[in-house]
Amino acid sequence: MPREAEPSLNEREFVLKALQENTRLDGRELDQYRPLELTFGDQYGVADVTLGKTRVLAKASAEVTVPYTDRPLDGIFNIATELSPMTSPAFEVNRPTETEVLISRLLEKTVRRSGALDTESLCLVAGQKCWSIRVDVHVLSHDGNLIDAACFAVVAALRHFRKPDTSMEGGVLTVYTPAEREPVPLSWLHSPFCITWSFFGEEGEIALLDATWLEEQVRVGSCTISLNKHGEICQIAKLGGTPVEAVALLQCTNVALSRAKDFSAFLDRKLAEDAKRRDKGGLLAELSAENDR
Amino acid sequence: MASQQHVLLSPAELAYLHDSLSLTPPLRPDGRSPTQYRPLSAETGILPGTNGSARICFADGTEAIVGVKAEVEKTRRKWDDDTIYDENKEETREEAEGAEGSSDWVELTVEIPGFRDDDSSTVFLAAMLSEALLADGGFVRRLVINRRFHWKVYLDILLISPPLSYPLPLLSLTTHLALLSTRLPRLKSEGDEDPFFDDDWAAAPYLYPRSSNKKVLARPPVTLLVMAVGNNIIFDPAKEELAVADVALAVSVGDVSSSSSSSSSEGEEDVDMTAEEQEGRKLRLLSIRTVDPPSRLTPPGVPNATNSAYGHAQVGEGGKTKQQMPEARAAESEAVEGVWKPPRGGAKALVMAALVQKTLQRGGVADEVFDALEGVDLG
Amino acid sequence: MPLDTSTYSLGLLRVDGRRWNELRRIHAQIRTQAAADGSSYLEMGHTKVMCVVTGPTEPGPRRGGNVGSAGGAGAASGGQHKDAEVLVNIVIAGFSSVDRKRRGKGDKRTLEMQSTVANALAASLHIHLFPHSQITISLHVLSQDGSLLAALINAATLACVDAGIPMTDYVAACTAGSTSTYAANDESADPLLDLNHQEEQELPGLTVATLGETDRVAVLVCESRVQVSRLEGMLAVGVDGCKQVREILDRVVREKGRKMIQEGTVERGTGLNDMDVD
Numbered sequence: 001m002p003r004e005a006e007p008s009l010n011e012r013e014f015v016l017k018a019l020q021e022n023t024r025l026d027g028r029e030l031d032q033y034r035p036l037e038l039t040f041g042d043q044y045g046v047a048d049v050t051l052g053k054t055r056v057l058a059k060a061s062a063e064v065t066v067p068y069t070d071r072p073l074d075g076i077f078n079i080a081t082e083l084s085p086m087t088s089p090a091f092e093v094n095r096p097t098e099t100e101v102l103i104s105r106l107l108e109k110t111v112r113r114s115g116a117l118d119t120e121s122l123c124l125v126a127g128q129k130c131w132s133i134r135v136d137v138h139v140l141s142h143d144g145n146l147i148d149a150a151c152f153a154v155v156a157a158l159r160h161f162r163k164p165d166t167s168m169e170g171g172v173l174t175v176y177t178p179a180e181r182e183p184v185p186l187s188w189l190h191s192p193f194c195i196t197w198s199f200f201g202e203e204g205e206i207a208l209l210d211a212t213w214l215e216e217q218v219r220v221g222s223c224t225i226s227l228n229k230h231g232e233i234c235q236i237a238k239l240g241g242t243p244v245e246a247v248a249l250l251q252c253t254n255v256a257l258s259r260a261k262d263f264s265a266f267l268d269r270k271l272a273e274d275a276k277r278r279d280k281g282g283l284l285a286e287l288s289a290e291n292d293r
Numbered sequence: 294m295a296s297q298q299h300v301l302l303s304p305a306e307l308a309y310l311h312d313s314l315s316l317t318p319p320l321r322p323d324g325r326s327p328t329q330y331r332p333l334s335a336e337t338g339i340l341p342g343t344n345g346s347a348r349i350c351f352a353d354g355t356e357a358i359v360g361v362k363a364e365v366e367k368t369r370r371k372w373d374d375d376t377i378y379d380e381n382k383e384e385t386r387e388e389a390e391g392a393e394g395s396s397d398w399v400e401l402t403v404e405i406p407g408f409r410d411d412d413s414s415t416v417f418l419a420a421m422l423s424e425a426l427l428a429d430g431g432f433v434r435r436l437v438i439n440r441r442f443h444w445k446v447y448l449d450i451l452l453i454s455p456p457l458s459y460p461l462p463l464l465s466l467t468t469h470l471a472l473l474s475t476r477l478p479r480l481k482s483e484g485d486e487d488p489f490f491d492d493d494w495a496a497a498p499y500l501y502p503r504s505s506n507k508k509v510l511a512r513p514p515v516t517l518l519v520m521a522v523g524n525n526i527i528f529d530p531a532k533e534e535l536a537v538a539d540v541a542l543a544v545s546v547g548d549v550s551s552s553s554s555s556s557s558s559e560g561e562e563d564v565d566m567t568a569e570e571q572e573g574r575k576l577r578l579l580s581i582r583t584v585d586p587p588s589r590l591t592p593p594g595v596p597n598a599t600n601s602a603y604g605h606a607q608v609g610e611g612g613k614t615k616q617q618m619p620e621a622r623a624a625e626s627e628a629v630e631g632v633w634k635p636p637r638g639g640a641k642a643l644v645m646a647a648l649v650q651k652t653l654q655r656g657g658v659a660d661e662v663f664d665a666l667e668g669v670d671l672g
Numbered sequence: 673m674p675l676d677t678s679t680y681s682l683g684l685l686r687v688d689g690r691r692w693n694e695l696r697r698i699h700a701q702i703r704t705q706a707a708a709d710g711s712s713y714l715e716m717g718h719t720k721v722m723c724v725v726t727g728p729t730e731p732g733p734r735r736g737g738n739v740g741s742a743g744g745a746g747a748a749s750g751g752q753h754k755d756a757e758v759l760v761n762i763v764i765a766g767f768s769s770v771d772r773k774r775r776g777k778g779d780k781r782t783l784e785m786q787s788t789v790a791n792a793l794a795a796s797l798h799i800h801l802f803p804h805s806q807i808t809i810s811l812h813v814l815s816q817d818g819s820l821l822a823a824l825i826n827a828a829t830l831a832c833v834d835a836g837i838p839m840t841d842y843v844a845a846c847t848a849g850s851t852s853t854y855a856a857n858d859e860s861a862d863p864l865l866d867l868n869h870q871e872e873q874e875l876p877g878l879t880v881a882t883l884g885e886t887d888r889v890a891v892l893v894c895e896s897r898v899q900v901s902r903l904e905g906m907l908a909v910g911v912d913g914c915k916q917v918r919e920i921l922d923r924v925v926r927e928k929g930r931k932m933i934q935e936g937t938v939e940r941g942t943g944l945n946d947m948d949v950d
């Protein structure tokens with residue numbers, strides 16, 4: 001299995017020396033994100049996130065299935081991340097690398113375990129039928145900071161997604177197609193976002209946000225903080241690496257909170273734009289008496 | 294797994310070991326007699342969260358821990374047996390699955406550091422250990438609670454140290470000890486109703502009960518590793534001795550009395566053993582499996598092509614196979630004094646018979662091992 | 673039975689009789705296994721962990737991007753030529769929890785813990801001294817009662833000390849929690865030190881590991897929802913707890929060293945003048 005090419009000594013030293021002087025290669029501030037772009041697909045539940053050169057696509061889908069035997073009143077919710085060779089030849093399908101396992105765990109803790117999606121609302125018939133929501137995350141281009149981009153994409157896809165409407169009449173469950181009835185959004189409780197800090201220097205004293213791939217290869221430690229705009233931390237993961245002062249970590253968390261609020265506002269704005277766009281095509285087209293000739 | 298460990302000994306050292314072990318009586322490198330075991334330390338009851346646990350450390354530093362946990366499970370009924378429900382006929386009770394027991398009531402897993410779960414050696418070890426336990430059906434018969442419920446027993450075997458030598462005897466002894474120390478809660482319900490148990494752990498009886506004078510009435514099986522060099526049979530081989538073995542066998546020995554006690558195994562046994570029974574137990578051979586000793590591996594420095602045990606017949610020069618080239622064949626099988634050659638061919642029948650007899654005879658090795666383990670204080 | 677935290681305010685006692693800032697009983701031993709390079713056995717309350725370290729040795733067959741390994745800097749799977757590679761393997765026994773539960777080798781939670789322990793120790797061990805080598809740490813979990821990751825890190829540290837691998841300082845870990853629920857912003861919520869299994873399930877908590885006696889945090893894992901304002905209190909209590917754990921670990925090592933010198937197993941070294949040996 002081919003390994004990633006390591007940065008040369010020159011590149012490494014250059015990046016580190018520049019950071020000593022508070023300069024980053026692309027001229028950003030230490031706590032500045034790359035330009036974030038979000039596009040929704042035509043289908044409900046497709047979100048395409050671009051963070052600089054990193055590009056992640058998330059697609060949400062739903063199907064009716066049997067709930068787990070030990071949780072008959074809950075629906076099923078899964079996030080699947082598979083890094084394919086499309087991202088980099090170092091990744092192989094079906095052979096989870098450390099990066100893949102960590103991304104998968106972080107997304108699971110952030111979105112699934114924090115209860116962002118209300119699984120009880122996915123239950124259709126207790127113990128027999130429930131919705132199984134699945135989000136597939138595809139990384140199209142990897143230039144650092146996959147976690148933040150992937151989390152953002154997952155949250156955007158889930159908030160954008162509409163599941164088919166259902167009704168229960170006398171024990172018979174009817175699932176309506178989008179043509180019959182307008183699909184309904186998921187029951188969403190809060191929107192968590194991941195903010196990843198990277199540490200550099202002998203004692204990890206330089207901290208920056210949104211590292212590019214080169215900066216990621218050169219860093220000595222990292223810490224991913226997931227929180228929502230209300231100031232609730234969903235998870236923190238600093239899994240080893242150079243030890244960093246506790247006070248510095250607390251400061252990082254506070255900055256992360258303001259970033260999460262920015263993300264939240266951005267996402268709300270984008271969702272509103274998309275809704276308006278669809279609405280223009282949808283409702284007004286129905287009400288219009290124009291015939292297309 | 295023995296076949297994967299290569300002990301780094303030169304051909305001269307291997308020849309020396311082989312020759313000294315072929316003498317009458319055999320000279321072992323550490324001066325032990327052929328039936329003498331190395332000292333080991335054993336303790337039980339180390340894990341209060343389990344039904345039974347044991348830890349054994351061998352003299353060469355290898356260590357294993359076994360934990361036994363039990364759960365109540367509903368017994369599956371056989372569909373075609375409708376005489377079960379006839380309360381009057383006591384003899385038909387034995388026909389139902391409930392009284393006989395089933396081998397899926399016991400789940401045994403082995404974990405060895407550095408090896409995957411589905412590695413062939415791990416699976417083989419697990420199969421050997423569970424086969425000895427389930428061989429005569431006596432063990433699963435002890436797990437019956439009533440006709441509708443039984444105990445499902447999980448045996449988790451962990452090898453703590455890196456696998457330096459073939460771990461089978463260590464794991465088997467530790468499993469034996471853990472089973473000896475296993476206790477199941479005392480049944481308070483009657484007949485076939487849903488079982489409920491006494492909360493008092495001190496009242497819980499042992500799975501393998503002891504009589505009032507602390508003699509064990511029945512015991513779980515144990516698997517011993519035995520090897521033969523020439524006509525000599527050697528027990529508890531160290532890894533250097535295993536490297537020159539002609540034949541290595543894993544012999545599982547069980548206790549006959551363990552299968553005969555079924556319904557009488559619950560509750561306290563006040564019956565003292567009669568004089569005949571106290572003289573010695575009746576041991577029984579449960580299984581024999583051959584183990585591939587590392588002596589059959591290609592010695593270091595020799596190409597694999599010249600070793601006919603490695604893969605199928607190699608093709609020599611001129612397109613003739615090994616068998617057809619008399620010089621190559623002679624080089625393989627002729628024994629030259631003082632030169633080490635990997636053993637070829639299987640074990641002689643007489644050697645196997647002598648091996649089995651020596652293990653099972655009264656006062657023999659198996660008896661000693663059982664006695665030693667019985668003496669361990671059950672914490 | 674849900675945990676009743678009404679009696680938990682600062683002055684009063686927890687379910688197991690501890691106060692808010694008390695650690696559970698920590699019992700540790702090193703050199704428990706003669707055949708290994710380094711070994712340790714650690715109990716934090718009822719959480720029992722055994723650790724065996726082999727290394728530095730020749731590297732095994734090369735597996736690229738292996739989970740549970742750390743070497744070189746950051747996320748790069750390279751660096752195998754500059755530094756030793758630290759491989760961690762965790763086996764959680766089926767009998768470790770109250771219900772018997774078998775975990776497959778590919779379980780993601782176990783893989784994440786392996787990666788965390790490897791990276792935590794790689795930051796402290798002087799792996800640049802052993803290029804082209806491999807240090808294998810095998811951890812066995814015999815019993816779980818909360819604070820599992822903390823116990824694993826502590827046991828691995830002790831075993832590495834026993835193996836004689838040079839390191840900057842002990843990596844000591846412990847858990848901390850808070851009696852607040854995530855939604856409430858209550859000021860009356862108190863931080864707690866060293867959570868057991870029941871507290872871990874009900875209350876928000878985090879695992880923190882520090883390097884020696886400094887305030888530098890090597891590992892910080894929080895998997896529950898908690899308000900940002902609670903974080904400072906929990907982190908402060910956690911870091912303080914780590915210092916106490918470090919004291920205990922150091923005492924265990926020194927005690928063993930003293931015993932080994934007394935028994936004559938090792939010669940008294942020249943740098944040991946500050947040790948009280950009779």
